[in-house]
Amino acid sequence: MDIPTFDDVKAARERIAPYVHRTPVLTSSYFNALSGAELFFKCENFQKAGAFKVRGACNAVFGLSDEMVKKGVATHSSGNHALSLSYAAGRRGIPVTVVMPHSAPEAKKAAVRGYGGTIVECEPSTSSREATFADVVAETGAEFVHPYNDPRVIAGQGTCSWELTEQSDGLDAVIAPIGGGGMVSGTCLTLSNIAPKIEIYAAEPKNADDACRSFKAGHIIADDAPETVADGLKVPLKELTWHFVSNHVTDILTATEEEIVDAMKLTWERMKIVMEPSSAVPLATILKNREIFAGRKVGVIITGGNVDLKKLPWMQI
Amino acid sequence: MDIPTFDDVKAARERIAPYVHRTPVLTSSYFNALSGAELFFKCENFQKAGAFKVRGACNAVFGLSDEMVKKGVATHSSGNHALSLSYAAGRRGIPVTVVMPHSAPEAKKAAVRGYGGTIVECEPSTSSREATFADVVAETGAEFVHPYNDPRVIAGQGTCSWELTEQSDGLDAVIAPIGGGGMVSGTCLTLSNIAPKIEIYAAEPKNADDACRSFKAGHIIADDAPETVADGLKVPLKELTWHFVSNHVTDILTATEEEIVDAMKLTWERMKIVMEPSSAVPLATILKNREIFAGRKVGVIITGGNVDLKKLPWMQI
Numbered sequence: 366m367d368i369p370t371f372d373d374v375k376a377a378r379e380r381i382a383p384y385v386h387r388t389p390v391l392t393s394s395y396f397n398a399l400s401g402a403e404l405f406f407k408c409e410n411f412q413k414a415g416a417f418k419v420r421g422a423c424n425a426v427f428g429l430s431d432e433m434v435k436k437g438v439a440t441h442s443s444g445n446h447a448l449s450l451s452y453a454a455g456r457r458g459i460p461v462t463v464v465m466p467h468s469a470p471e472a473k474k475a476a477v478r479g480y481g482g483t484i485v486e487c488e489p490s491t492s493s494r495e496a497t498f499a500d501v502v503a504e505t506g507a508e509f510v511h512p513y514n515d516p517r518v519i520a521g522q523g524t525c526s527w528e529l530t531e532q533s534d535g536l537d538a539v540i541a542p543i544g545g546g547g548m549v550s551g552t553c554l555t556l557s558n559i560a561p562k563i564e565i566y567a568a569e570p571k572n573a574d575d576a577c578r579s580f581k582a583g584h585i586i587a588d589d590a591p592e593t594v595a596d597g598l599k600v601p602l603k604e605l606t607w608h609f610v611s612n613h614v615t616d617i618l619t620a621t622e623e624e625i626v627d628a629m630k631l632t633w634e635r636m637k638i639v640m641e642p643s644s645a646v647p648l649a650t651i652l653k654n655r656e657i658f659a660g661r662k663v664g665v666i667i668t669g670g671n672v673d674l675k676k677l678p679w680m681q682i
Numbered sequence: 683m684d685i686p687t688f689d690d691v692k693a694a695r696e697r698i699a700p701y702v703h704r705t706p707v708l709t710s711s712y713f714n715a716l717s718g719a720e721l722f723f724k725c726e727n728f729q730k731a732g733a734f735k736v737r738g739a740c741n742a743v744f745g746l747s748d749e750m751v752k753k754g755v756a757t758h759s760s761g762n763h764a765l766s767l768s769y770a771a772g773r774r775g776i777p778v779t780v781v782m783p784h785s786a787p788e789a790k791k792a793a794v795r796g797y798g799g800t801i802v803e804c805e806p807s808t809s810s811r812e813a814t815f816a817d818v819v820a821e822t823g824a825e826f827v828h829p830y831n832d833p834r835v836i837a838g839q840g841t842c843s844w845e846l847t848e849q850s851d852g853l854d855a856v857i858a859p860i861g862g863g864g865m866v867s868g869t870c871l872t873l874s875n876i877a878p879k880i881e882i883y884a885a886e887p888k889n890a891d892d893a894c895r896s897f898k899a900g901h902i903i904a905d906d907a908p909e910t911v912a913d914g915l916k917v918p919l920k921e922l923t924w925h926f927v928s929n930h931v932t933d934i935l936t937a938t939e940e941e942i943v944d945a946m947k948l949t950w951e952r953m954k955i956v957m958e959p960s961s962a963v964p965l966a967t968i969l970k971n972r973e974i975f976a977g978r979k980v981g982v983i984i985t986g987g988n989v990d991l992k993k994l995p996w997m998q999i
Contacts, residue, residue, distance in 0.1 A: 634991060674947055674950055
């Protein structure tokens with residue numbers, strides 16, 4: 366297992382700087398009052414391609430040798446990694462193929478195509494996704510960039526919490542959504558090196574709480590096709606992300622579908638920002654766990670803003 | 683007619699500083715490519731109470747003597763001035779009554795009540811609004827703060843474009859939505875003093891183009907109850923705003939309902955910000971008038987972000 370180090374994060378930061386935004390950190394007196402905490406929202410919804418995933422994708426794509434990129438890159442992804450890898454490949458001018466569940470939001474599919482990516486659709490389950498992907502790699506010979514279980518990707522994601530510590534002062538804790546664990550692993554990698562006193566929390570939909578159950582059991586538990594509005598958080602931990610999560614995370618908190626949608630809608634209403642359901646899970650867990658966060662400075666990573674505006678979840682629940 | 687001067691804007695800026703945000707200016711490589719211009723979006727949707735109107739409201743409320751505020755303040759408004767005045771009155775701890783059309787967005791009504799304001803409902807026409815308001819003032823004796831035809835309000839709105847010139851370099855033009863003309867008048871007042879070479883454009887819904895027709899005719903033309911998705915832009919010019927518009931505006935451009943909704947949805951999708959339909963009118967007119975704006979640096983005032991998330995216009999057109 367090739368575990369990335371903080372030197373890899375340093376190299377990633379330099380490598381990706383021309384292609385990603387240093388996203389702003391927003392505060393909200395409304396949410397501070399509601400939570401009793403002082404919250405610093407790291408707005409990766411404003412990131413290139415609409416999500417933090419572009420950090421890891423750019424680090425992987427721009428780290429490849431000219432020889433390695435000839436056959437292009439490929440991946441499977443619930444959406445944001447797909448379009449981030451498409452963006453990165455487009456910037457480098459190489460072909461990219463992505464395997465996406467046919468149920469992925471239309472906005473994400475359109476964005477992948479807009480960046481020049483080729484989509485191959487699969488069923489919305491981990492098993493179907495991996496089988497379809499094996500066919501794609503066999504056919505194209507493309508370089509596989511896994512959405513999270515890849516040291517280059519984790520090192521790239523680690524640049525986000527590094528910026529967050531520079532943009533806010535004296536954080537006590539950072540919380541991020543957890544699906545496969547790429548952002549949480551990058552956060553663990555960075556903070557354990559530069560600010561080991563900051564506690565790291567992960568937030569997960571109750572309906573897809575495999576990471577939470579893994580954390581309690583002490584080994585990876587994977588569900589094949591969980592159902593949740595937080596479409597970015599359906600995938601399971603893998604060995605690399607499990608390494609970081611099991612070693613550095615303080616706790617994994619969960620929220621129900623209704624709590625996630627309420628937190629999402631409230632953020633749109635009060636902060637006037639568009640974020641996707643996955644990004645609302647941390648705030649949902651903060652609001653139901655006041656005893657953990659009240660009186661503390663908490664960094665909240667808003668992971669992405671790619672949402673289908675014609676299918677908003679409060680229209681459907 | 684008491685015409686405000688730039689000294690009034692200076693006084694306003696100092697007076698309101700503790701109560702309003704210096705809102706950020708965002709840029710978008712996507713919209714720059716689409717328009718051919720270099721756009722600087724002044725994000726008053728992130729402003730306190732969700733709209734630029736809080737600038738004028740705070741300037742009026744905090745400029746009153748202790749004697750004058752005893753009976754409170756009152757106004758009529760299509761929404762944002764109502765909740766901005768409620769916010770300002772709440773910060774000063776005085777009563778506030780607002781006359782609103784019963785058709786105003788539910789989110790705006792809830793926000794007025796949340797700030798402690800009292801709502802009196804009227805029909806959605808200028809005549810009903812003014813008649814209902816006369817009753818309220820007769821009953822309460824409250825100080826009237828007009829939503830735009832008030833020198834204190836115009837001076838307050840003038841602080842917005844002042845910040846915009848500091849946050850962007852070398853603007854050639856500024857464009858803002860026009861309803862009653864408060865923001866446009868404040869922009870004229872400030873820019874004609876500090877940057878007279880910057881052209882000022884106003885943007886109006888085709889369905890409520892009374893300001894455009896007034897501008898061409900050379901005198902105020904008022905419609906009683908125009909129908910447009912841009913609910914903040916239904917009111918007519920009055921003598922104070924006509925003074926500024928007729929003297930300083932280069933042109934008034936219009937956009938159809940469909941163009942407004944398309945521009946609004948595209949902004950949510952690409953910039954990940956929540957803004958109301960009125961705020962999308964300038965961008966809609968920029969995209970259809972490339973020959974005016976291409977190759978130029980253009981400040982675009984996004985006036986507010988108060989929208990009913992359960993009634994989004996692309997669900998209805």
